[in-house]
Amino acid sequence: MFDPIASPLRIAFEGVDGVGKSTVIRAVRDRLSQGSEVLVDTMAPVMLDLLKRYGQSVAGDPQAYWTRVSRRTKTQCFLTEGIARSRYLRDDYRQFDVILYDRWWQTFRVYSKGNDEFDHRCRFLAQNLPSVDVLFYLHNDPATCAARLIADDDWLVREVGVDNIAGFLAVLHTEYRQVLDNDRSVIDIDTRGRSVDDIADQIVQSIATRLKVQGALRVQASQDRVTFPTKFQLPEMPIYAVEGMDGAGKTTVCSLLRSEQSPSVDLCRLSEVSLAMFKQAGTAAGRLPASAAIREQFEDEFRHQTYIIDGLVQLSCLAGGRTFARALFFDRWFPAFALYQDRILSDRGLFDFLLSMFPQPETLFYIDLDPGIATARLRERGDWMIQSYGETGTRDRLARMRDIYSVRIATMGNVRALDGQDLPANLVDQITRGMAP
Known part of the structure; x- marks a missing residue:
């Protein structure tokens, strides 16, 4: 599984906004990096950057893309990059033992309103994404997640409203449950009342137990690193x-x-x-x-x-x-x-x-x-x-x-x-x- 010639271990993290995915991912990365080469990646940073540029161009606000572009098209943008990115950077990904993804396709299914928004075209794209070995679903009380977003003045709070954000997150949690039910790759992580260290330790142990690779993580020889695109950019060569x-x-x-x-x-x-x-x-x-x-x-x-x-x-x-x-x-x-x-x-x-x-x-x-x-x-x-x-x-x-x-x-x-x-x-x-x- 950790042979650098083979595909890396792919681990995805899902959960509603404010549950702490990014913080937990950093802690998991730090632990795994002690014995392996780890990359933290996102599915579609290039298209997110381009959508924000579009929002800026049409409304003077990068986040305007959220309402100016249909949800189905946004989903198509993100899923297409997830597919293309995994293929174009395939050889570069192989220099890592583990890839940690902040969100996967389930996010876009949960945010979509029924089959009109996540239609047959989106399902076709989702089926062409590389499979993940394990998906950790982090969940907490919606009110707790909402309080974090409000404290951070998150853009989603401004979009949904302070009075509505907790209810909005509760609906998302219910949708996640429906989407993830019967998926054997999913490991449920209840984060209520727990420290980040405790959560990260459980996740690292779950990886080892689930895949039976305790002690198999190892450091590869150092080598020049490729720069994985985090925004839209053009090649320097003609x-x-x-x-x-x-x-x-x-x-x-x-x-x-x-x-x-x-x-x-x-x-x-x-x-x-x-x-x-x-x-x-x-x-x-x-x-x-x-x-x-x-x-x-x-x-x-x-x-x-x-x-x-x-x-x-x-x-x-x-x-x-x-x-x-x-x-x-x-x-x-x-x-x-x-x-x-x-x-x-x-x-x-x-x-x-x-x-x-x-x-x-x-x-x-x-x-x-x-x-x-x-x-x-x-x-x-x-x-x-x-x-x-x-x-x-x-x-x-x-x-x-x-x-x-x-x-x-x-x-x-x-x-x-x-x-x-x-x-x-x-x-x-x-x-x-x-x-x-």
Whole structure:
């Protein structure tokens, strides 16, 4: 369980606001750190930072996002980061024996009002989070928790009201009980009248007893630490990207680039985690091709909202991760999201704001191609678009894509147009020379 090559032990802490999770987590960390490498992490610090920036931009108050963004969309933001973060930082997490999470997906289920807010889309995302080995549910008298929040002038008190906060927390506690019932990974921790040291000692003992690893915790060799993103940030190295309609040759060009580029250039697929997640779901549904299946299972709005969130989390993870690359090269960039921007109706203002947070690349290589030629290429390889829309429908869709790309790219600087009819090797050569320092 504590082999540094394997996945770390994941432990989550849940409980209503004011119960003392953060204080207890620090005490548990201090105890475990005497014999192991421990990381205290949160599920979605990047998206919380971006939501607060959005609140500041629209209302002059970071906490305004709480009322300006629907609860379902907030949940989607947080769960998507939890999934993406665990994948993009997977190798970095492995340098730790134990990860302590302050809250997990149950928080968002408890705060949601029924299945309208925590709907099938949220359940799908929750199912794709990494599983935790143990979840500690801390609880106390709601009045005690409320008194702590009032004393701290917590923002939740200002939102709910001093007279209502205790009742609000009591309802949350009841919801937690319903969500956590019959979950065998949950250990109930009653904190009433107990010191932090006493609670932390019980939790550490519970970990050892539950997992039967007494004495198994050990210190790993010291090594350079990666900086785990605690807010939205951008990589310091220059960013390049390639764009173009389906059939323009992006995948072929990127494959050639991957085989020819030195480690100094890190090739990335934008929003790679969510793309893989949706494709896996499509494959699991037993339909081929997966690309067509996911469009039947998940509406355009949900998928493209998720891609935007994922892309911003990906950039933040790249900013803090260990890399020796001098540059990043992305297969697709935010103009691809703009193609479907009109499909986003719920919380459109937030997603327009998030889309604006993508940086301008040093150079965007745009592979242009006649829609008729692109359609012929897609037909030859039996692409899902041909199967779904037919040749005429595909050609019409590609023509619309080309028009949207033309409008979007005209507003950008540093765009280099490439002829999609040119040989892939020549396109790679032009891109390589365009990235030369």
